[in-house]
Amino acid sequence: MPVEAAAAAPPISPTPAPAVAATKKKINVLVKPAGGDTPILKFKNFSVDEDRTIAWLLLFLRQALELKSEESLYVFINQAFAPNPDHTIGNLHTCFAGSPDAKLVVHYGRTNAWG
Amino acid sequence: MSDDYEVKRTIWDGKIPVEFALDPSEFSYRSTQSHFMMVPRVSYFTLVLMKALKHFESSIDELNDSDEIKDAWLEFNGIPLRMHYPIGVLFDVHSKDGVLPWVVTVRFKNFPDTLVRCTTIDTMRHYFLQTVKEADQLKHKGAIMSAMSAQEHAQLFDSIRRDDFNDFWQVNKKLNENTDPKVIHIPIRFYYADLPFRQVLISTEPNPESETAADLSSAFKKVFPNLSIDEYNLISHGIHVPTDSPVLWLSSNFAYPDNFVHVVVRPKNDD
Numbered sequence: 001m002p003v004e005a006a007a008a009a010p011p012i013s014p015t016p017a018p019a020v021a022a023t024k025k026k027i028n029v030l031v032k033p034a035g036g037d038t039p040i041l042k043f044k045n046f047s048v049d050e051d052r053t054i055a056w057l058l059l060f061l062r063q064a065l066e067l068k069s070e071e072s073l074y075v076f077i078n079q080a081f082a083p084n085p086d087h088t089i090g091n092l093h094t095c096f097a098g099s100p101d102a103k104l105v106v107h108y109g110r111t112n113a114w115g
Numbered sequence: 116m117s118d119d120y121e122v123k124r125t126i127w128d129g130k131i132p133v134e135f136a137l138d139p140s141e142f143s144y145r146s147t148q149s150h151f152m153m154v155p156r157v158s159y160f161t162l163v164l165m166k167a168l169k170h171f172e173s174s175i176d177e178l179n180d181s182d183e184i185k186d187a188w189l190e191f192n193g194i195p196l197r198m199h200y201p202i203g204v205l206f207d208v209h210s211k212d213g214v215l216p217w218v219v220t221v222r223f224k225n226f227p228d229t230l231v232r233c234t235t236i237d238t239m240r241h242y243f244l245q246t247v248k249e250a251d252q253l254k255h256k257g258a259i260m261s262a263m264s265a266q267e268h269a270q271l272f273d274s275i276r277r278d279d280f281n282d283f284w285q286v287n288k289k290l291n292e293n294t295d296p297k298v299i300h301i302p303i304r305f306y307y308a309d310l311p312f313r314q315v316l317i318s319t320e321p322n323p324e325s326e327t328a329a330d331l332s333s334a335f336k337k338v339f340p341n342l343s344i345d346e347y348n349l350i351s352h353g354i355h356v357p358t359d360s361p362v363l364w365l366s367s368n369f370a371y372p373d374n375f376v377h378v379v380v381r382p383k384n385d386d
Binding site for chain 1: 197199231241242245246248249252253257261300311312313314315316
């Protein structure tokens with residue numbers, strides 16, 4: 001992975017190593033069902049590396065919910081929009097958690113509830 | 116903040132000549148067949164690729180009666196292109212030497228696992244509108260998008276497909292509203308090296324030290340506290356954006372149709 005390779009490389013000037021990735025934070029996520037016929041997860045809280053993507057989160061939740069491949073799943077931020085799959089959890093936490101210590105609240109559902 | 120028609124119009128009309136080429140490993144005996152198109156920077160490959168594919172479909176027998184064409188994807192210098200990003204962003208991120216036409220390889224086999232599937236108009240519409248909603252969450256806590264009709268949402272997307280500047284701005288001017296309600300945060304995405312894009316909260320408040328308008332350099336500092344802006348060029352729509360550009364002006368006039376300002380960060384010694 002480019003992120004890890006960059007972090008491991010010695011900082012040779014003049015091109016600085018991508019300092020962005022050097023300090024990898026964990027983000028606390030709180031997941032909530034979006035209502036309707038949404039199946040309920042056995043857990044509500046978990047923490048992930050900030051560079052994990054929404055695509056990863058969708059896969060993680062699909063496995064936890066034991067969804068079949070033809071069943072759809074959406075995740076929502078602010079009960080308002082479905083972030084693009086390559087958005088990172090770190091970006092979304094910074095922009096939409098409300099404060100640095102707050103959890104990132106993610107709603108999930110089988111339909112595009114806030115389409 | 117000033118509303119600059121000339122800038123908006125010039126950005127909308129920005130085009131890139133693209134050569135769609137076939138991959139020699141997939142079509143060994145017709146590797147020279149290419150299709151050339153002028154594509155709008157503010158549009159998406161998902162929307163323009165259809166035309167290129169029609170060209171290939173009519174000239175290559177193997178592609179007739181084949182489902183492969185639906186799974187077409189694009190590659191530049193061996194890197195898969197994210198078709199749900201605006202074309203101009205992809206060009207600024209990937210084409211470091213800016214050589215034109217931009218030669219993009221059309222692939223039909225081995226769709227990469229890492230690539231987001233965005234091969235239909237419906238998928239593209241979904242990703243586009245969700246991105247506009249996200250931008251409006253930052254700008255107005257979502258007040259404008261949620262007050263719009265479904266017809267207006269459709270007009271935003273369809274006007275890109277039809278390359279209709281007036282139709283687009285008829286709706287999009289509402290998303291630029293800065294009096295009632297005022298813009299709170301500026302939607303900006305920064306692309307640096309091979310890392311995922313970075314997006315943080317960029318306030319419209321003046322810099323506390325200097326009381327000057329929040330500008331691109333203060334936004335850069337917030338996103339990359341460890342990088343020195345003097346060593347980088349900040350590129351959007353193919354030009355070097357002055358670092359003292361106020362972020363509110365950039366948002367009103369320089370954003371892509373998805374309402375985000377997309378800035379590519381490139382070391383000066385690369386240029």
